[in-house]
Each structure stands twice: as structure tokens, then as C-alpha cells.
Amino acid sequence: MSCSFLLGNRSVVVVLPSVFAGLGLGLSLIVAIGAQNLFVLRQGIRREHLLAVVAVCALSDAILIVLGVSGVGLVLQAVPWLLTVVRWAGAAFLVGYGVLAARRALRPSGETLRVDGGATSAPSPRAGGTAVRTRPARTTLAAALATCLALTWLNPHVYLDTVFLLGSVASTHGDDRWAFALGACVASVLWFTSLGFGARWLGRWLDTPRAWRILDAVIAVVMFAIAISLVLPH
Numbered sequence: 001m002s003c004s005f006l007l008g009n010r011s012v013v014v015v016l017p018s019v020f021a022g023l024g025l026g027l028s029l030i031v032a033i034g035a036q037n038l039f040v041l042r043q044g045i046r047r048e049h050l051l052a053v054v055a056v057c058a059l060s061d062a063i064l065i066v067l068g069v070s071g072v073g074l075v076l077q078a079v080p081w082l083l084t085v086v087r088w089a090g091a092a093f094l095v096g097y098g099v100l101a102a103r104r105a106l107r108p109s110g111e112t113l114r115v116d117g118g119a120t121s122a123p124s125p126r127a128g129g130t131a132v133r134t135r136p137a138r139t140t141l142a143a144a145l146a147t148c149l150a151l152t153w154l155n156p157h158v159y160l161d162t163v164f165l166l167g168s169v170a171s172t173h174g175d176d177r178w179a180f181a182l183g184a185c186v187a188s189v190l191w192f193t194s195l196g197f198g199a200r201w202l203g204r205w206l207d208t209p210r211a212w213r214i215l216d217a218v219i220a221v222v223m224f225a226i227a228i229s230l231v232l233p234h
Contacts, residue, residue, distance in 0.1 A: 015176045015179035016179075017176075018173045018176035018177070018179040018180040018183065019179045019180070019182055019183040019186075020183060021169075021173070021180055021183065021226070021229075022166075022170065022179070022180035022181060022182065022183025022184040022185075022186075022187070023183035023184065023186055023187045024183075024187075024222055024226065025166065025169060025184065025187075025222075025226055026065075026166065026183060026184035026185075026186075026187030026188060026191075027187040027190070027191060027222075028219050028222040028223055028226070029097075029161045029162070029165070029166070030061070030187060030188060030191050031191060031215065031219065032101075032219065034155070034157070035151050035155065036057065036148075036151045036152055036155065037195060039053075039147060039148060039151055040053055040054065040057060040148075040192055040195050040196050040199075041195055041196070041199050042199075043139075043144065043196065043199075044195065044196040044197060044198070044199025044200070045199045045200055046139075048138060048139050048144060049139070049141050049144045049145070050196045050197065052141060052144070052145060053144055053145070053148050053196065054192045054193055054196045054197075056145060056148045056149060056152070057148060057152060057188070057192045058185075058188050058189045058192050058193075060149070060152045060153065061152075061162060061184075061185065061188035061192075062185045062188065064158060064159070064162040064163050065162055065163075065166055065167075065181050065184050065185055065188075066181060067163055067167075068162060068163035068164065068165075068166050068167025068168075068170070069166070069167050069170045069171070069177055069178065069180075069181045070167075071163070071167060083171065083172065086168040086171060086172070087168075087172050087230050087231065088230075088231065089168070090165060090168045090169050090172070090227075090230055091227040091228075091230040091231045092227075093165060094165075094223045094224070094226055094227035094230070095223070095224065095227045097219075097223050098219070098220045098221075098222075098223030098224045098227065099220075101216045101217070101219040101220035101223060102216070102217070102220035104212070104213070104216040105213045105214075105216040105217040105220060166181075166184055169226070169230065170184075172230060
């Protein structure tokens with residue numbers, strides 16, 4: 001899907017706010033801790049079929065975003081008053097999402113993200129109590145892609161977040177909704193690429209409760225800001 005198709009004849013400068021809005025919301029939704037992100041991080045740490053996994057995740061998100069923007073946009077064109085309902089429903093959902101993120105930041109559970117790229121055996125008395133690291137069995141490409149697809153398409157939250165929420169918020173941007181969708185797609189590519197290929201460094205950085213508190217705090221702030229922007233007069 002080319003940028004010219006997404007943006008049409010509109011000036012790049014004019015649609016930039018919608019692009020950045022889609023980028024911000026896309027990142028806010030996608031960085032939440034979930035099974036898909038954990039899988040990508042683990043594949044990155046193990047350096048197994050990483051490019052294929054990242055490509056499948058990003059492409060799946062792009063398809064879901066386009067479906068959401070197309071479907072919700074058609075419904076709203078047929079029933080214009082739904083735009084107001086969608087705007088307030090989207091704002092309410094974002095506030096709820098932000099409250100949960102803020103709660104995790106203020107009252108953390110103490111859990112950390114631990115994704116080990118290798119297996120460590122029990123200390124051996126003959127080795128002087130030193131743990132011996134063994135190489136884990138390598139995952140096949142077919143198994144990795146099947147797991148990735150299952151974690152993406154069998155997750156009910158992906159339809160709520162990507163198809164309904166992103167599609168609904170995109171519809172509030174009117175003619176610039178495809179610019180919003182483009183920003184959301186770019187967010188997906190940036191996130192999965194950074195998560196996968198930066199996994200070795202990121203895995204260590206996220207291995208503390210404080211790191212997740214900071215991340216959740218950022219998510220909460222972005223969610224509240226977007227929710228406010230939806231209900232302000234356009």
C-alpha cells in the first residue's frame with residue numbers, strides 16, 4: 001500500500017498531525033505487555049527466525065488496521081451520528097486503558113519480564129558449584145511462524161484494540177483517516193523491529209519492576225492525552 005494511496009492528493013504537511021496521532025496511539029496500544037510481545041522478545045534473544053517473525057507481526061497489524069479503518073469508516077458514512085458515539089466510546093476506552101496503566105505504575109505487582117535465551121542446569125558438585133549453560137533446542141521456522149500467527153490472530157484483544165479502537169479513532173480524522181492508519185502501521189513496524197532486534201539489550205533493561213513502572217506511566221499519559229483530544233471541539 002503506497003503512501004500516495006493512503007494520503008491521496010492532500011499535502012503531507014496537512015496530514016502530519018493525523019500521522020503522528022496514529023503513530024502515538026499505535027505505539028501506546030502495542031507496547032503493553034502481552035503474549036505476542038513476549039514471543040517476539042524471546043525470539044530476538046534467541047536470534048531465531050527473527051526477521052520472519054517481525055514481518056508477520058507487522059503485516060498482520062497492517063491488515064487489521066486497514067480492515068478497521070475501512071469497515072468503521074463505511075458504517076460512519078452511512079450513519080453520521082455514530083461519529084459522536086464512537087468518539088466518546090473511544091475516549092472512555094482510552095481513559096480506562098490509561099487508568100489501568102497508571103494503576104500498574106503507582107501500585108506495581110513486583111513482576112518483571114524475564115525471558116531467558118538459554119537453559120541453565122543445576123550446579124554440579126564436580127564443577128565446584130558452577131552452573132553449566134546448555135544451548136536450548138532450536139525452534140523450526142514453521143513452528144515459530146505458526147506460534148506468531150496464533151498469538152496474533154487468536155487474541156481477542158487485538159480485534160478490540162486494532163480493528164475497533166484504532167478504526168474508530170481514525171474515523172474521527174475524516175479525510176485524513178488513512179494518514180492516521182499509516183502512522184499506526186509505522187508504529188507497528190518500528191515497535192516490532194526495535195523489540196526483536198534490540199532484544200538482547202532490551203531484555204536486560206526490562207528485567208526490573210521500576211522499568212515497567214516507567215513504561216506504564218508513559219502509556220497512561222499518552223492514553224489520557226489522546227482521550228482528551230477526542231472529546232475536545234474539532
